[in-house]
Amino acid sequence: MPKVVSINNFGAIADGVTLNTRAIQSAIEDRARRGGGTVMVPAGVFLSGALFLKPGVHLHLAQGAVLRCTTDMAQFPPRRTRIEGHFEERFTPALINAHACHGLKITGAGTLDGAGRSIWDRFWALRNAAAHPNEFPNIGLPRARLALIENSRDVTIDGVTFKDSQFWNLHLYNCQNVLVCNARFEVPDDYKQAPSTDGIDVDSSRDVTIEDCYFSVTDDCIAAKGSKGPRALEDASSPPVENLRITRCHFRRGHHALACGSEATVVRNVTMTGCKVTGDIVLLRLKLRPDTPQRYENVLVSDIALDNAGGTILSIEPWSQYNRLDGAAPTQSTVRDIRLVGIHGRFGSFGAIRPNPGQTTIEHILLKDIHVKLAHRALAHDPIPTIRLENVTLD
Secondary structure, eight states, X not given: OOXXXXXXXXXXXXXXXXXXXXXXXXXXXXXXXXXXXXXXXXXXXXXXXXXXXXXXXXEEEOTTEEEEEOSOGGGSOOEEEEETTEEEEEEOOXXXXXXXXXXXXXXXXXXXXXOOHHHHHHHHHHHHHSSSGGGSOGGGXXXXXXXXXXXXEEEEEESOEEESOSSOSEEEESXXXXXXXXXXXXXXXXXXXXXXXXXXXXXXXXXXXXXXXXXXXXXXXXXXXXXXXXXXXXXXXXXXXXXXXXXXXXXXXXXXXXXXXXXXXXXXXXXXXXOEEOSSOEEEEEEEOTTSOOEEEEEEEEEEEEEOSSOXXXXXXXXXXXXXXXXXOOOOEEEEXXXXXXXXXXXXXXXXXXXXXXXXXXXXXXXXXXXXXXXXXXXXXXXOTTEEEEEEEEO
């Protein structure tokens, strides 16, 4: 038997209407029974519900291939899943699900399409009908991520376009040694705010490299995530995000190029280099939750080209959208060794550095070799004894 099999061989039909979940899952199961191999999606539009990859089985999306989410959410049976810093016992799985798939490869010039527009419309209708936004949370409506890869190591995602995701695009949970390269993450320009369409969520994962990717979404482009709440440091299911490297990426649209939070506990050893930002975006956002003991350490952002009349270079500020101490004492957090070096171009503002009063220690901030034309040049900050500015020119 060949190591690469087409889903057409298992009865998949590329008409954009026929539900192909069973055919594609049969191809996956066949490869798994035969010792592994690659399931190939050929050119055409293939509609599907939730799919579950198996160890040793890879996925290849050929040029012109579109694997599209059905919007019939009955095709995504609820199951226990990691979402927003905890495990939800019954929530929507992703279109592509992979658990303990070491060595997994998802490759090709094809597209994972979330068909999200009708789901986004439904979300906003329900959110706007609620008396208060918090009464209708992000997980209040079944919505599928495009890919959830969890508890896996030595993963490669190369060349794939992620578009119109109903929820997060690519969610990496508790993974190690992951390469995401030459990928695109897109939301249509004519949709103002597609909810929760993060590009890549690096959740409790280590040794992740993201290179030569393009982001045009309406939430965080890349988010480092973990746990939340006053006992987050005791959460063994949420190890630190460590050794995250981002290079040669283009950030065209989104809330933040790189955000730590909204759920994050320990994030350390992060490098973003050689990137360009052409959107009205926050380059680096460190969210300070007043209800979570956080550690943000050793973050380097360097060699960044900015080109937008809006946007903010740096934001280290309180974030209290969901603040629940549940009777616990206020938590203590630390931000240290944050370096922005070699940033140039034009942008909206420098930004702000402000702790949660009495809860956050901020130290060793370096701003060096920064030459930017700004609409608002001042950096707003509370007194920080160890902030250093070297060769900073703001026009």
